[in-house]
Amino acid sequence: MFYEDLSHYCYYLKTPVETVRNVGWLEKDQPYKTGKVLDGFLSKLSNIILGNDSVDAQVNRIRSAHPCALSDCGALEIEVNGRRCSLGAAEIWVPSKDGSGFFAAPSMVYHYVEKHSYSPPQDFVSAVMNFDLSMPYKAQDIYLNEIKGHF
Template structure:
C-alpha cells in the first residue's frame, strides 16, 4: 500500500478525491508516528465509520507493520470486517474531509497509531 504523510493532499485514487480530502493513516512499514493506547470510545467511533467504505480495491493489502500476508479481520461489537481492501472517509468539524485506508481501525487498535490532532471528530 502506498504511504503518505498525514494531512497531505489525497491523490491515491483521483476518482475518489471529491471534497479534496487529506490523508490520514496511510502508514508504511517505516512509518514514524505517535503511539497512544486508544480509548474504547475512539475505537467505537472508528469502527462505526469503517462500516461504510469507498474506493474498493480488487485485492487486499496486508499490514506491513505486522509483517503478515493474511487478510486482516477485525471484530468489534459482535461484527467482523475484512480490512485492507478499501478506504474510508471522515468528515471534520470544519467541513474538511479525511481519506484513510480501511486498515486505519487496525492501525489504531493494534499498533496504537495516534491520528493527527486535527482529526478531533474521532
C-alpha cells in the same frame, strides 16, 4: 503506500484534492506517531468502517485486501455485534468536525491504532468522535464529487 498525515489526498490522481487530508497511510520504513487515543475512539471507528443502513463511509473498495504495511499480521477483520468487515479492502472518508473537508484513511487505520499504537492526528480523532452514525452518509458519492477534475 505511504502518505504523510494531513497531506492532501492524491491517491492515483494527477493533482491533489485540497479538501481531503490523508491519515494513516503507513509503511514500515516511515516513522509514525504513537500513543494512546481517546476512550471510545476504536469503537466509534469500527462502527464507521462497518457502516449501517444509512452510513457507508467506504470508498475505493477492492476484491482482495492489502496486508498490514508494518509487519506480517496476516488477514485482518473487525467484528461488531455479528457484523464483519475485512480491513485493507477499502478507504474510509470521514467528514471533518468543522465541515470544511474530509479525511481519507485506509480501513487498516483501525488495526494500526489497535495493534501498532499509531496515534492519528487530533483533528481526525475529533472528526471520528463527532461522526453522526444516525445521519445518512454515502462517502462514495462525496468521493466522486471531490475527485472531479483531478485526473
